[in-house]
Amino acid sequence: MLRIADTRTGHPVDIPAAPRRLLRSCVHLPPVCAGIGPAHLRVMLIGDVLARTAELNGLQVVTVLTTTPELTDDQSRALDRVMAVLGIHPPAVVVGHRPDAALGGPADVHVIAQGAATDDADGVRIDVGSAETAPLDERIPDLSPELPDAGVPEAADPLAVRLLLLGHPYAAPVTVTGGALADARRTLRQWRRQVADWAQEPSRPIPADLLRQSRAALVDDLGVDAVLELLAEVAQRPDVPAGAKFETFAHLDRVLGLDLARDVGHQSRA
The missing domain is CATH 1.20.120 (Four Helix Bundle (Hemerythrin (Met), subunit A))
Structure with a gap:
């Protein structure tokens, strides 16, 4: 059993509700327009940590990633590469519409970028704080997956990006600097x-x-x-x-x- 502060109310809520041992999680990816940046990575990382924490505590987890609009084939492949290099467990399915069918029921928790709108009324909402790169900092590697060999350069250690983003409370803003x-x-x-x-x-x-x-x-x-x-x-x-x-x-x-x-x-x- 986990206790999460529901962004809607500010009150902690037990998820999943007892006595269930299955956690249904929906991760809402911000729109992918000019590539995948720190804000996308951070939302997916918090969804990944949520699932890992639940599993460590003996829960079964089903995670779906939802996007609006739906991803193109190239964007889907880029997303797969990013999740692989950052150690993000791939979700059960990526959907572009309401995820209830893929989850087998209403989501227990929604992981979403802070301030983003969602039509889902049920489930706990986790708002993930903003993440952005510092402007004009040339020491920051290109985080875009559109260049598969340089998306997160090997010399930079992709998991250093994971460590940096996880090193802050999930609701707090993060600025990625060199x-x-x-x-x-x-x-x-x-x-x-x-x-x-x-x-x-x-x-x-x-x-x-x-x-x-x-x-x-x-x-x-x-x-x-x-x-x-x-x-x-x-x-x-x-x-x-x-x-x-x-x-x-x-x-x-x-x-x-x-x-x-x-x-x-x-x-x-x-």
């Missing part, structure tokens, strides 16, 4: 190097206090930014054994989707 992306890349490199090192030590259980804190942050309005702060703290704590740090990072990466164990067994590449 400096912020560089910081995210450094954090990912450091965490992956540390996880690879910790993996060589004997495994230890995740400390109970860390499990409680991380679970509380996630189930209470998708506090992914708080989870990222918790990981940064855990990495520096001398009282947490290396094996427990590894298990903590690996467990929470099931929601974060940052491929933090990528360098395990390949420390020479770190």
Whole structure:
């Protein structure tokens, strides 16, 4: 069971309603006109984190992505590429109209860009804050998927974009800058190097206090930014054994989707 603040009322709501164990989620993509930008990525990422969090808590999830107008074939292929490089689990179906049939019933939750209109009266609404690139910042990679080899350059690490966008409360606006992306890349490199090192030590259980804190942050309005702060703290704590740090990072990466164990067994590449 998750508790989400419904944008319509401002009150927290349990989803899905007990005793159901199936969460129906509808992610509303902003119109795709001049390519896919940070605002599109952020809405899809929050939908992805919602599904991952629900699954981590034992729920089954059906997610559809709805677009108006419907995507062209080229736009659909571009969207698939973006979701792949950013670790976004593909939705069950992309639809250009009301999603109830694809979901098997009314959506429990709608993930939508802040301020966007929707005709759906049922279900909790999650308004995702704006995301844009800083004007005239030449250090920002082109996020458009229209250039498949340069959509998010390999040197930039596509998952650094994911980390940057997830590092803020989902309702807060985000400005993507070259400096912020560089910081995210450094954090990912450091965490992956540390996880690879910790993996060589004997495994230890995740400390109970860390499990409680991380679970509380996630189930209470998708506090992914708080989870990222918790990981940064855990990495520096001398009282947490290396094996427990590894298990903590690996467990929470099931929601974060940052491929933090990528360098395990390949420390020479770190």
